[in-house]
Amino acid sequence: MAPESHNLPETGALRYAVAALLTAFVSIELSPGTGSVGSAGTAADMLAASSSQDGGISSSEQSGRSTDDMNGEIVVPGRTTAVAQAPDIQTATVGFEEKFQYRRPMYACLRYWYGNPLYDVQFHHLESEALVHIDDSTPPLFLQFLSLLVNDAIFLLDEAINLLIQLKRKEQEREAVGGRLASQEEESLFMHTGRLARHHIMLGIETIAALRRVVSVCPRLITHPILVDRVACMLNYFLARLVNHSTSSSDSAEAFRRAVVSDERSFHPDLLDQAVAVLTRVSTAPIEVCTKFSEAVVLIKNENVVKMEDELDVEDAPDDFVDPIMGHVMEDPVKLPASGHVVDRKTIYRHLLNDSTDPFTRQPLKMSQVVPQEELKATIRAWIAEQRARLPKS
Numbered sequence: 001m002a003p004e005s006h007n008l009p010e011t012g013a014l015r016y017a018v019a020a021l022l023t024a025f026v027s028i029e030l031s032p033g034t035g036s037v038g039s040a041g042t043a044a045d046m047l048a049a050s051s052s053q054d055g056g057i058s059s060s061e062q063s064g065r066s067t068d069d070m071n072g073e074i075v076v077p078g079r080t081t082a083v084a085q086a087p088d089i090q091t092a093t094v095g096f097e098e099k100f101q102y103r104r105p106m107y108a109c110l111r112y113w114y115g116n117p118l119y120d121v122q123f124h125h126l127e128s129e130a131l132v133h134i135d136d137s138t139p140p141l142f143l144q145f146l147s148l149l150v151n152d153a154i155f156l157l158d159e160a161i162n163l164l165i166q167l168k169r170k171e172q173e174r175e176a177v178g179g180r181l182a183s184q185e186e187e188s189l190f191m192h193t194g195r196l197a198r199h200h201i202m203l204g205i206e207t208i209a210a211l212r213r214v215v216s217v218c219p220r221l222i223t224h225p226i227l228v229d230r231v232a233c234m235l236n237y238f239l240a241r242l243v244n245h246s247t248s249s250s251d252s253a254e255a256f257r258r259a260v261v262s263d264e265r266s267f268h269p270d271l272l273d274q275a276v277a278v279l280t281r282v283s284t285a286p287i288e289v290c291t292k293f294s295e296a297v298v299l300i301k302n303e304n305v306v307k308m309e310d311e312l313d314v315e316d317a318p319d320d321f322v323d324p325i326m327g328h329v330m331e332d333p334v335k336l337p338a339s340g341h342v343v344d345r346k347t348i349y350r351h352l353l354n355d356s357t358d359p360f361t362r363q364p365l366k367m368s369q370v371v372p373q374e375e376l377k378a379t380i381r382a383w384i385a386e387q388r389a390r391l392p393k394s
Contacts, residue, residue: 018113018119018122018123018126021106021110022126022145024106025103025106025145026141026145028102100203104203107207107209110213114213114217123218126140129142130143131220135367135368137366139352139367142218142221143227144353146214146222149207149210149211150211150227150231151354153204153211153234154237157208157238160201161238163193163200166193167190167193170190170193174190225346226350229350316387317329317383318383320342321376323347324342324343325343325347325359326344326347330342330380331377332344332345332372332377333372333373333376335373336348336369336370337370338358338363339360339361339363341360342373352365
């Protein structure tokens, strides 16, 4: 429940609290050296200090200790956590599972803040700042935060689904031999797999819920070309896995729908019909949720028809028009200074969010070092216009 407005600190303290939480979240990451501000220890101290000023969240929620839901053990942050330096950031290197235990209290903060207009203003400010500085050499804090949320959701839910598949197989084996596996070791492993699956499902749901809360307040950044394809691919992929197949502004909604239908790996129109059928059959969600999902399916199918009409055959494109990494016709080509390769801006931006090196040479690379290819961009646009003019009129 949101705190009463007269108990809230001044705007400056609120901004400090929100920025501190995002900084701590970004700093606690497995791979060192991916931009934010401050070390993991400093960020955690900032978060604790700002939240104590806030007075709304208990000290137990801020504690560096967290309970592992799998076995009830207490996870305590190590004193020898490695910290890697980057120009404006230090990022803690912690165990992959351990980082989620650090982040769980941060999800509690997001739940506590959600829906309070005074906190929403701070997230709007961070989103606007990220959009203004999206081409800076160091990715904006809010962009890094959203990117990591998407990464974590993909890992956790994919791992959970794989574990559930393992459990199903083992359950069938147990039933075939009378309800218990042959050895104590196999039986213990079966129980452990069940605990792991539960753990990943719970963390995955918390991560998706955190992403939903932030996106509902700040939809503009998630539908920017840097992120929208990744989010659409994530949702398509999980729909495909779950049904066993091998939005606040119209501009944002249209951008998201186009990203969904552009995902060649997982998207298929039949997938949406299967998802509606599964949702109707097994969901405990309110009827209006199922109705809205069905309406969204109709809009996405319509977008797919429009996309097919507009689509150009990449095989007909000159080689220098095609992104060498993703294989699509480039929209905004840029040259990488070390390797000399020309790639689409959104492709290299997404790469640099996770790995600050040239993908072809592994030499250090910042977004500010890429060289726009304006002449090539104009040539590609002219070619696209010419190709579309040749398409038969409907």
